[in-house]
Amino acid sequence: MSPTEAHRGPSLxxxxxxxARAFTPGRTLRQGTKVLPEHARGHNRAxxxxxxxxxxxxxxxxxxxxxxxxxxxxSDLVAELIADGFVTEMGVRxxxxxxxxxILVDLDHAGHRIVGLDLSGSDTFIGAVLTLDGSIVVRRExxxxxxxDVVSTVVELARGLVAESHAPVLxxxxxxxxxxxxxxxxxxxxxxxxxxxxxxxxLRSALGLPVLVANDANAAVLAEYTFGGAPDDVLLxxxxxGVGSGLLLAGQPMRGSRFAAGEIGHVTVGTDGGPQCAxxxxxxxxxxxxxxxxxxxxxxASDPETRExxxxxxxxxxxxxxxxxxxxxxxxxxxxxxxxxxxxxSLADQTVETLRARTLAPSVDEGVxxxxxxxxxxxxxxxxxxxxxxxxxGVS
Numbered sequence: 001m002s003p004t005e006a007h008r009g010p011s012l013x014x015x016x017x018x019x020a021r022a023f024t025p026g027r028t029l030r031q032g033t034k035v036l037p038e039h040a041r042g043h044n045r046a047x048x049x050x051x052x053x054x055x056x057x058x059x060x061x062x063x064x065x066x067x068x069x070x071x072x073x074x075s076d077l078v079a080e081l082i083a084d085g086f087v088t089e090m091g092v093r094x095x096x097x098x099x100x101x102x103i104l105v106d107l108d109h110a111g112h113r114i115v116g117l118d119l120s121g122s123d124t125f126i127g128a129v130l131t132l133d134g135s136i137v138v139r140r141e142x143x144x145x146x147x148x149d150v151v152s153t154v155v156e157l158a159r160g161l162v163a164e165s166h167a168p169v170l171x172x173x174x175x176x177x178x179x180x181x182x183x184x185x186x187x188x189x190x191x192x193x194x195x196x197x198x199x200x201x202x203l204r205s206a207l208g209l210p211v212l213v214a215n216d217a218n219a220a221v222l223a224e225y226t227f228g229g230a231p232d233d234v235l236l237x238x239x240x241x242g243v244g245s246g247l248l249l250a251g252q253p254m255r256g257s258r259f260a261a262g263e264i265g266h267v268t269v270g271t272d273g274g275p276q277c278a279x280x281x282x283x284x285x286x287x288x289x290x291x292x293x294x295x296x297x298x299x300x301a302s303d304p305e306t307r308e309x310x311x312x313x314x315x316x317x318x319x320x321x322x323x324x325x326x327x328x329x330x331x332x333x334x335x336x337x338x339x340x341x342x343x344x345x346s347l348a349d350q351t352v353e354t355l356r357a358r359t360l361a362p363s364v365d366e367g368v369x370x371x372x373x374x375x376x377x378x379x380x381x382x383x384x385x386x387x388x389x390x391x392x393x394g395v396s
Contacts, residue, residue, distance in 0.1 A: 006052050028297045030351070041077075044069060046394025049086060050075050052107045053133075053395045057090050059102035077378045078105055082328050084166065085111035086132075086393070089247035109133045113165040115158055116384035119150075119176040120216035121377075122241040122291040128378070129165050130385045134227050136378060138164045147193050155206045162207065170276050171392050172203065173384025175219035177242045179271070181259045184213035190278045191242055217262055219251060219383030220245030220337050220373075226334075226386045226396060228375055235331045236373070237264070239338030242278075245287040249329065263300075263326075265290075269317040285321045294342055308346055315347035319354025327359045337373045 047067050052058070055066065064074045081087035088108035092101040109131045118126040121144065129138035140161060145153040150274035154174075162169050176199065178189025184200020186192075200213040219239035224230040227249055232251040238244050247254040266279050267284035274283030275293060287293055294314055301307040322334065327366045334351075336343045352370045361367035373379055390396040 042394070044073065044077055048074070048081065049107065049393050050395050052087065052105070053389075056106040057106035059093060059104055061102060063105070068314050076088045082108075107132055109135070110167065112170045113137075113167045114167065114170050114385045114388045115172045116159045116381035116388075117154060117158060117172065117174045118216065118380035118384070119154065119174065120238065120240040120242070120380055125157060126377070126381060127161050129161050130381065132170070132389065134382045135221075136381065139378075139381075150192055151199070151202055155203065158203065158207055162209070163335060169209055171212060171388035172207065173219070174199070174203065174211065174213040174388040175216035175380035176213060177216055177240075177244065179258070179260045179263060180213055180215045180218075184211065184253070186213075186384065187259065202267075210388070210392060212384075212391050214384075214387055215244060215246070215262070216240070216380050216383075217244035217246040218255070219246070219387060220379045221248055221335075221383070222253070222386040222390075222396070223375060223379045223383035224335055224337075224373055225251070227382055228373060228379075231333055232346070233329070233331055234335060235262075235322070235325060235329075235335045236335040238339055239289055239320070239336070239343060240291055241287050247325075247329075247331075264321050267321050269320045285317060288317050291339060291342065298342075311342070311346040312350040315350030316354045318347070319351045319358065323355055323358035326355060332384065333366060334368055334370045335373050336370065337375075337379050340372055348372070383386050 002142055051066050060074050063072045080085055086108055087105050090104040090106050094102050114130045116128050116130055123144055124141045127140050128136045130136050142157050158172055177191050179187040181187055186194040186197045186199050188195050200211050204211040220238050221236040224236055234248050236246045245262040245264050247262050266284045268283045269285050275287040276282055277284035277287040298308050300306050348370050355368050
């Protein structure tokens, strides 16, 4: 656990249903506003689980001090959570003085499983079975199907993973390209030809389990925040079959009035035309930067100098698209997620140079930081797990 994670406070939301939207990270362990009686128990369960999630094993007395709940309440909640398979006793703490050694409790990371699906790949769909701490125990890939077979392929991938879970499945999280509303309806996804498609409802009906669907970049930024030590203000750019971004401000996801916040892929960059985009426009960032587009241009390059120029041009166009966002929101860190052989090196360097040239840093030595994620290609899967943890348990 990173220092950033260790000092994050828990979510103060009660556990959600499958239809509720998730992720409400808080800043403190104590509730600042009154909780209605009918919600108090759910709130307190989430508070206990969130504390254990971020701080690890501790005694019941430790939990009482950290959460501000009475020892009687903690004892009751821990017993209930043990019975439900979410908490387990870890044995006694080594004695450091007189008195009976305390029994430690922690999340039962293996007591439940989460199924995560990533539909953003340029060649494959990826699925995984994860524990409650985001560890992947089963991973599967299937080839990208024809558009008419996408839903059936996703259902079969998820069904197979559920069968391999060997523990109760808490829920299924899905990261997908496109604009996704807060009910898991795909408002538009040009790469799949979807418009107004209720993917969440279709999967829930087919699988009989709680399902949460979000844009893949929005899922990825949750993983970077929860598992990757990202700051409270961070922009993550996800490059795959398409290009999108997820944004957190003060630790809160920004989705926008039409759920399209972060849809930078279909912003046109430059006035020099450019390649045709799947959305019908010319010169969209996605048409320059997506993995298929960029890989195709690099493959056609005749020498290393030409390849270098292609990467630096793509980095400059990414910087052009991001500069207004950085200038308006004062984002301190941009995380790139995608193939490191494409996004790292020259492309990232040129993005930084363009941002510095087009934005005003507080001082010469300060400015936005651009880095690659360290979570690799599993970042959307782990973000999908965060969605389920938040939606079902109030943990983020």
